[in-house]
Amino acid sequence: MAHMITWLLLLLVWVAAGWAAWPRTELLNICMNAKHHKEKPGPEDKLHEQCSPWRKKACCSVNTSLEAHKDISYLYRFNWDHCGKMEPSCKRHFIQDTCLYECSPNLGPWIQEVNQSWRKERILNVPLCKEDCETWWNDCRTSYTCKSNWHKGWNWSSGYNQCPADAVCHRFDFYFPTPADLCNEIWSHSYKVSNYSRGSGRCIQMWFDPASGNPNEEVARFYAAKAKSGAGFHEVWPLQLGLALMLLWLLS
Known part of the structure; x- marks a missing residue:
């Protein structure tokens, strides 16, 4: 016995x-367990400007969408202009990137648990459509930065990110020689540039026209089914x- x-x-x-x-067993229509995300996606009729495509079903609040468009906002105290003024055409992509991260309910297949003070989950290797990545790189290549990984290594003594003492400001294409270098490396592999094009149903679009529906829903369904078949x-x-x-x- x-x-x-x-x-x-x-x-x-x-x-x-x-x-x-x-x-996670639920991979569709979910929000990350992170700093500013809602618990569940829902309608937010007044989402601001570049966050507006997610109005019908959003993981972000109206206030989060407003802050996403500000320099050194309360969201993360991140200074886009750490090496001089970032070109507006470049900053537009970072605002879209923030809106996708904060607002999208279609990132479930790429959510991973993390042990970080400011979030319990993150995204990893989201297949970003190749045109989105190439346009992001082309519009930012003449702006300046001092690091290739923006997730860590900053000087935060002033309350917002500044370049570390040994870092030198160079054009983006110095730290990111190719579009893939930018998209894959800048947020610690949150994205992985895809070989697929926008509208293929196999890659996530950073931004879309909501009048034509949300193309990322189909992408999330495809990868969720793929993930569950191998679980x-x-x-x-x-x-x-x-x-x-x-x-x-x-x-x-």
Whole structure:
């Protein structure tokens, strides 16, 4: 009997460990567990300017959308002009990038858990449409920066990001020689430039015309189905639980 109890306890630990490692089961129409995201997506009729495509179903509030358009906003205290004035055509892409990150409910297939003080989840390797990446790079190549990874390594002593002491300001195309370098590296691989084009149903568009619907919904459905078809643990844990319940019944 003691031997069976030991095996039962081990099995229950196995089930619990598997359950704890179980990733999100819902990949569609969800919001990240992050600093400014709503708990669930919903309508926000007054989203500001470049965040407006997500009005019908948004993970951001109106105030977040307003702040996304400001320099050194309260969202992250990030200074786009850390190496002099950023070109407006370049800044437009960073505002769109912020709106996508804060507002989109279609990033579920790429959400990952993280252990960070300011967020519990992030996006990783979102397949960004190649035209979006190329246009972003072309419009920013003559602006200036001092780093290739904007997620870390800044001097925050002033309350907003400044270049570290040993960093030198150069044009974007010095730190990002190709469009892929920009899109893949700048936010620690939040994006991964895709070989697919806008409208293909296989890549995420940073911005879209809401009058034609949200093309990222189809993309999220495709990758969510792909992720679930390969989710082996989702098929294994019911067997684990069943074995544990059987042993409980035998011991009763």
